Amino acid sequence: xxxxxxxxxxxxxxxxxxxxxxxxxxxxxxxxxxxxxxxxxxxxxxxxxxxxxxxxxxxxxxxxxxxxxxxxxxxxxxxxxxxxxxxxxxxxxxxxxxxxxxxxxxxxxxxxxxxxxxxxxxxxxxxxxxxxxxxxxxxxxxxxxxxxxxxxxxxxxxxxxxxxxxxxxxxxxxxxxxxxxxxxxxxxxxxxxxxxxxxxxxxxxxxxxxxxxxxxxxxxxxxxxxxxxxxxxxxxxxxxxxxxxxxxxxxxxxxxxxxxxxxxxxxxxxxxxxxxxxxxxxxxxxxxxxxxxxxxxxxxxxxxxxxxxxxxxxxxxxxxxxxxxxxxxxxxxxxxxxxxxxxxxxxxxxxxxxxxxxxxxxxxxxxxxxxxxxxxxxxxxxxxxxxxxxxxxxxxxxxxxxx
Numbered sequence: 564x565x566x567x568x569x570x571x572x573x574x575x576x577x578x579x580x581x582x583x584x585x586x587x588x589x590x591x592x593x594x595x596x597x598x599x600x601x602x603x604x605x606x607x608x609x610x611x612x613x614x615x616x617x618x619x620x621x622x623x624x625x626x627x628x629x630x631x632x633x634x635x636x637x638x639x640x641x642x643x644x645x646x647x648x649x650x651x652x653x654x655x656x657x658x659x660x661x662x663x664x665x666x667x668x669x670x671x672x673x674x675x676x677x678x679x680x681x682x683x684x685x686x687x688x689x690x691x692x693x694x695x696x697x698x699x700x701x702x703x704x705x706x707x708x709x710x711x712x713x714x715x716x717x718x719x720x721x722x723x724x725x726x727x728x729x730x731x732x733x734x735x736x737x738x739x740x741x742x743x744x745x746x747x748x749x750x751x752x753x754x755x756x757x758x759x760x761x762x763x764x765x766x767x768x769x770x771x772x773x774x775x776x777x778x779x780x781x782x783x784x785x786x787x788x789x790x791x792x793x794x795x796x797x798x799x800x801x802x803x804x805x806x807x808x809x810x811x812x813x814x815x816x817x818x819x820x821x822x823x824x825x826x827x828x829x830x831x832x833x834x835x836x837x838x839x840x841x842x843x844x845x846x847x848x849x850x851x852x853x854x855x856x857x858x859x860x861x862x863x864x865x866x867x868x869x870x871x872x873x874x875x876x877x878x879x880x881x882x883x884x885x886x887x888x889x890x891x892x893x894x895x896x897x898x899x900x901x902x903x904x905x906x907x908x909x910x911x912x913x914x915x916x917x918x919x920x921x922x923x924x925x926x927x928x929x930x931x932x933x934x935x936x937x938x939x940x941x942x943x944x945x946x947x948x949x950x951x952x953x954x955x956x957x958x959x960x961x962x963x964x965x966x
Contacts, residue, residue, distance in 0.1 A: 566961040567899055570954040572696040578688055578953050579946055583668035585684035586677035591654050592718065600627040601650040601714040608712055615695060624714055624725040631712040632731055635694050641706025643734055644963050647915055648687035648741035649716035652679035653938050660940040674943040682937035685944040686741035686930035686952060687712065693956035704964040716915050723915035732922045737889030737963060740916040743932025746952055748893055750927055752910035753806050754841035754880035760785060762833045763869040769827035776867045778833035779818050785870060786813050788857045803842045805909030812838045841880050878913050881920040889925050892963035900954050
């Protein structure tokens with residue numbers, strides 16, 4: 564096919580250099596610090612895209628935290644394909660745990676090392692360089708390529724939510740979420756419910772606990788009951804072939820919630836955070852109702868049991884058919900580039916794609932990088948795989964926009 568030639572216009576040195584330059588601009592969100600946000604890297608990307616001749620928009624979501632949006636328009640009416648890759652990265656943590664400068668973008672053994680090299684500045688560079696390859700190839704296509712480069716994917720996903728609220732997702736026919744998935748084609752991802760669970764008691768002397776009400780023992784009962792609910796959901800649903808098991812995980816456990824903890828004082832309140840991950844077949848409203856019913860049952864069994872569930876954030880699971888044009892375009896391109904059958908998989912966490920899915924955009928997630936490497940010390944991306952990703956993005960765009 565004519566579009567196969569676009570891979571020859573992918574420049575390995577260009578992909579590597581752009582990845583390095585992105586990694587070398589720290590973009591860990593640190594409130595109050597001049598460089599503690601995504602602004603510097605967003606300005607760099609904005610300049611890069613303008614030099615390519617794209618139509619570029621720079622939108623501040625909150626102070627110091629911008630989205631960059633760019634269009635490459637064929638000049639012919641047709642569909643719109645979105646590439647999405649975020650600018651923020653997680654903390655580097657203790658730099659003594661690193662063998663390389665977290666923001667040095669060192670190359671060693673065919674890999675680029677640094678925070679964000681895998682998640683997801685390498686894949687952001689691949690998307691930009693894929694557009695460059697399409698430009699150089701002069702291969703005709705229909706419609707538009709839209710680059711969405713948002714802030715805050717690692718936090719509350721403010722960037723992609725702002726992008727959608729501003730109407731940029733309207734009319735998008737398919738989206739490729741640029742995340743590290745070893746170039747596997749991820750067509751489903753877990754949902755998430757994050758919540759505070761609080762139990763309330765009455766302070767008392769540890770030597771005379773019956774003069775108070777212990778919220779810790781009440782919390783223990785709730786956690787045991789939630790563990791049983793998780794067991795029943797696993798038994799009901801089985802292990803999802805791409806996403807694994809659903810889970811209900813207490814993470815933080817704190818008592819007292821305020822004030823100093825003392826070994827001889829019964830606290831007045833206990834709090835745990837719940838990180839709930841859902842899979843297809845689970846209804847979030849039903850699940851939240853089951854948790855509320857657990858608390859109601861415990862309250863009926865114990866007049867002193869008082870609890871409160873507060874949902875912090877909620878994102879549903881997503882699932883995209885293999886017959887969706889965007890999935891077929893990526894799968895066909897993977898075959899053409901590698902000579903192998905694509906591996907279909909799922910994202911164990913959630914991505915900005917969740918919100919695009921809610922906005923009615925068919926999504927797939929794929930990109931370079933070992934999915935287990937993000938957020939680790941000595942994060943890296945393999946250069947060979949990153950080049951393959953750039954070729955995959957470029958050919959997929961042409962395949963999707965070929966008619």
